[in-house]
Amino acid sequence: MSVTQSQTITSASRDAPLPAQNLRQYEFENLVPYVHPPETKEDLPWSELVTLDLSDFDRPGGKERLAKQLEHAVHHVGFFYVKNYGLTQEQVDRQFTLAKNFFALPVEEKALSEVDYGNADYNGWRRSGRRQLQQNVKDNIEMYNFAKFTKDFEGKYRHPDLIKSHLPEIEVFAKALHSNVILPLLRLFAIVLKLPDEEYLVKQHTYEKRSEDHFRYMIYHQRTPEEHEASGYGQTTGHTDLGTVTLLFRQPVAGLQILGEDGKWTYVSAQPGTITVNLADTVSHITGGYLKSSVHRVVAPPTDQWDYDRTGLLYFARPHSDTILVPIEDSPVLKEAGVKSRFDKPISMGEWVKAKQTLQLNPEITAKKYAESGDGTVEVIGGFRDRKYA
Ligand SMILES: O=C(O)CCC(=O)C(=O)O
Numbered sequence: 001m002s003v004t005q006s007q008t009i010t011s012a013s014r015d016a017p018l019p020a021q022n023l024r025q026y027e028f029e030n031l032v033p034y035v036h037p038p039e040t041k042e043d044l045p046w047s048e049l050v051t052l053d054l055s056d057f058d059r060p061g062g063k064e065r066l067a068k069q070l071e072h073a074v075h076h077v078g079f080f081y082v083k084n085y086g087l088t089q090e091q092v093d094r095q096f097t098l099a100k101n102f103f104a105l106p107v108e109e110k111a112l113s114e115v116d117y118g119n120a121d122y123n124g125w126r127r128s129g130r131r132q133l134q135q136n137v138k139d140n141i142e143m144y145n146f147a148k149f150t151k152d153f154e155g156k157y158r159h160p161d162l163i164k165s166h167l168p169e170i171e172v173f174a175k176a177l178h179s180n181v182i183l184p185l186l187r188l189f190a191i192v193l194k195l196p197d198e199e200y201l202v203k204q205h206t207y208e209k210r211s212e213d214h215f216r217y218m219i220y221h222q223r224t225p226e227e228h229e230a231s232g233y234g235q236t237t238g239h240t241d242l243g244t245v246t247l248l249f250r251q252p253v254a255g256l257q258i259l260g261e262d263g264k265w266t267y268v269s270a271q272p273g274t275i276t277v278n279l280a281d282t283v284s285h286i287t288g289g290y291l292k293s294s295v296h297r298v299v300a301p302p303t304d305q306w307d308y309d310r311t312g313l314l315y316f317a318r319p320h321s322d323t324i325l326v327p328i329e330d331s332p333v334l335k336e337a338g339v340k341s342r343f344d345k346p347i348s349m350g351e352w353v354k355a356k357q358t359l360q361l362n363p364e365i366t367a368k369k370y371a372e373s374g375d376g377t378v379e380v381i382g383g384f385r386d387r388k389y390a
């Protein structure tokens with residue numbers, strides 16, 4: 001299929017066209033280009049987040065400046081932006097385009113790469129409609145997760161031809177996120193924690209060693225006004241992510257909200273050229289809760305964005321699967337804060353992932369457990385309980 005005879009002209013294609021040179025390339029590859037939807041004109045309560053300029057990292061005093069900027073964000077907010085992360089806008093746009101074209105494939109083709117839900121294996125295609133949001137309304141979210149491009153996963157997953165033929169550039173992109181964003185951030189966290197070894201966290205996140213990192217294409221299909229109403233204007237309930245940090249590429253369709261310390265939800269805005277970063281459970285576990293795994297959710301977009309699908313690119317970083325999730329011992333910051341382990345026995349990352357993903361991938365079992373506990377919490381593993389948020 002060519003761009004000119006494109007299947008459905010999505011509402012997004014009303015936007016400014018891509019440069020002719022990119023369009024020709026996409027046409028050559030039979031890809032329908034993705035164009036970012038326009039931002040909302042609504043005046044929403046936006047979150048105020050700091051932006052780290054990662055190009056400062058290697059300048060004299062740069063790391064220390066960035067770490068200073070992060071101190072408050074990582075302890076109290078759990079969210080921030082990064083910019084200048086060494087990938088071009090064109091590389092980013094290509095990934096959005098691949099995501100858009102992947103989700104447009106027939107269900108039968110995607111189903112050949114479907115996630116192994118029972119075994120809590122996240123990689124591959126996750127279909128929409130497996131979660132009941134309200135009576136009569138199910139979720140409208142599809143995902144495609146890529147495992148790390150390492151020997152551990154080589155040949156393990158079957159990809160549709162569209163993905164297979166672009167796998168080398170997807171690999172370059174995912175690896176760049178790990179080396180250009182994840183590793184520098186881990187060094188900054190080490191500085192914030194005043195660890196004697198700045199590489200401490202990096203050593204728990206080497207690319208070649210086994211871990212459950214994944215790069216994700218995601219789409220929230222547009223809904224009708226009736227569906228929005230029936231779903232209570234929600235998309236996902238409040239949650240914390242289970243890994244180290246999550247990267248979320250600039251998302252113009254509003255909806256992602258952060259739960260603040262004041263108990264109020266605010267929206268993450270789409271800052272040009274940025275990636276939104278949120279801290280997740282594991283980095284919280286190894287700091288006894290000092291680094292904040294932020295609660296967030298996705299709600300229905302404002303009405304002026306109801307005509308658009310919400311396509312996302314995300315990267316989920318996680319420590320090596322054999323990492324034991326106990327608080328780091330030689331951090332004067334953690335010592336002073338008097339943090340304690342959040343588990344009642346030693347728990348490895350592999351065990352934590354399996355336990356939390358089993359809950360996430362099997363919504364009916366999880367709903368039953370919440371109903372049984374009756375106090376809005378459920379044990380994930382080792383005495384650590386997750387809470388249910390709206
Ligand atoms: O789509 C978003 O904006 C956030 C998604 C998210 O919270 C998640 O996948 O864990």
Ligand SMILES: [Fe+2]
Nearest residue numbers: 239240241296
């Ligand atoms: Fe999340």
